[in-house]
Amino acid sequence: MTKISRLKNNTIYFDNSATSFPKPPAVVDAVVDYMTLVGANPGRSGHRMACEAGKIVFQARKNIAEFFGVKSPMNVIFSSNATDSLNLAIKGILCQDDHVITSSMEHNSIIRPLKMLEDRGIISITVLPGDDSGIISTGELDSAKKNNTKAVIINHMSNVTGIVQPVAEIGKWCKKNNMIFILDCAQSAGIIPIDLKSDSIDMIAFAGHKGLYGPTGTGGLIISDSFDVRKMNPLKEGGTGSMSDKTVQPNFLPDMYESGTLNVAGIAGLSKGVEFLNNMPEKLKSVQLHKVTLQKYFIEKASKRIDGFKSYSASSGFGVVSFTIGGLSVSEITQRLSDDFDIMSRQGLHCSPLAHQRIGTFPEGTVRFSFSVFNTIYEVETALEALKIIRDGK
Numbered sequence: 001m002t003k004i005s006r007l008k009n010n011t012i013y014f015d016n017s018a019t020s021f022p023k024p025p026a027v028v029d030a031v032v033d034y035m036t037l038v039g040a041n042p043g044r045s046g047h048r049m050a051c052e053a054g055k056i057v058f059q060a061r062k063n064i065a066e067f068f069g070v071k072s073p074m075n076v077i078f079s080s081n082a083t084d085s086l087n088l089a090i091k092g093i094l095c096q097d098d099h100v101i102t103s104s105m106e107h108n109s110i111i112r113p114l115k116m117l118e119d120r121g122i123i124s125i126t127v128l129p130g131d132d133s134g135i136i137s138t139g140e141l142d143s144a145k146k147n148n149t150k151a152v153i154i155n156h157m158s159n160v161t162g163i164v165q166p167v168a169e170i171g172k173w174c175k176k177n178n179m180i181f182i183l184d185c186a187q188s189a190g191i192i193p194i195d196l197k198s199d200s201i202d203m204i205a206f207a208g209h210k211g212l213y214g215p216t217g218t219g220g221l222i223i224s225d226s227f228d229v230r231k232m233n234p235l236k237e238g239g240t241g242s243m244s245d246k247t248v249q250p251n252f253l254p255d256m257y258e259s260g261t262l263n264v265a266g267i268a269g270l271s272k273g274v275e276f277l278n279n280m281p282e283k284l285k286s287v288q289l290h291k292v293t294l295q296k297y298f299i300e301k302a303s304k305r306i307d308g309f310k311s312y313s314a315s316s317g318f319g320v321v322s323f324t325i326g327g328l329s330v331s332e333i334t335q336r337l338s339d340d341f342d343i344m345s346r347q348g349l350h351c352s353p354l355a356h357q358r359i360g361t362f363p364e365g366t367v368r369f370s371f372s373v374f375n376t377i378y379e380v381e382t383a384l385e386a387l388k389i390i391r392d393g394k
């Protein structure tokens, strides 16, 4: 039995948009190796073990910077998750009376920090509805633009429907209009190639624990080589291991935004997750192909075999399928999938109420299947059988 099949057992895990499972064996090994063989705090002491921990963290920064088209590994700021990174970007750059443009497809990780700043009278927000699937255009950006618009802050790939925003066009528009472009890549990182330079993106927030196959508790903010970091305040100050004689926060990357001990075990695993993707044949092309194949197969068969099945996903939704089955509540479906068939999926609003309002599934939401490179057609077939049994009331 391979490590992967032992990890998975017979359980079917279709909740990879929440966090991916299983993780590649090299990721697990890296976490265990750090915990058992290295263990020390990087960037603090000068002893051998601390230096080894520092090398692990630097290698991870290097892997991630290369993966996202950024020259300096120091522009990779580690955090706990995509939410943490978005909070740093949003609260770090926005000031009194700034205006922000966002979209109707946002996760609460963007909408809630923006709303909080708006409710406190600090900023104003324009939420672009986009087309019927929530995809925004530069025409809409033109109409929303104000004299005080500072930033466009949007989700790259929807965690509800898998739609992908036209990032290159939006990046060009932001550059032309001198606006900061912040992209939430929680879902797209590890699926869609992202290059901050060629797409004119100032910052991306990523989750390490989803499509990059790292452990939970990992994520980061990547700042483009050309962004002037003096435009962004840190959210927290504290020990960095650098400039310890000073009582003020260092003003260089990544220390400026990375106070406190890092999640080195998680970062060690994340680094191997990125290497795992780099070693895939044709890299992200094969990841996309695998996910789209499972998604198309599932939607096509379910539409034929399951009465009342309705999919809300984009045709190239890269493995994210939101669906309902007429007459059944979404929680009944996911509960029975879990209890009776050992199939893990998610129901409800997926932390994205605006997106459900846009696609007409608010307030009940949808069932979401989200596939990873470890899922198989056989598992999709098993889930189709299970859904048919649930639908037919057996």
Ligand SMILES: Cc1ncc(COP(=O)(O)O)c(C=O)c1O
Pocket (backbone or CB within 6 Å): 017, 018, 080, 081, 082, 083, 084, 107, 109, 155, 157, 158, 159, 184, 186, 187, 206, 207, 208, 219
């Ligand atoms: C689009 C999007 N943004 C942000 C997040 C938040 O990610 P994290 O749980 O890593 O904070 C998610 C999580 O599902 C997401 O789908």
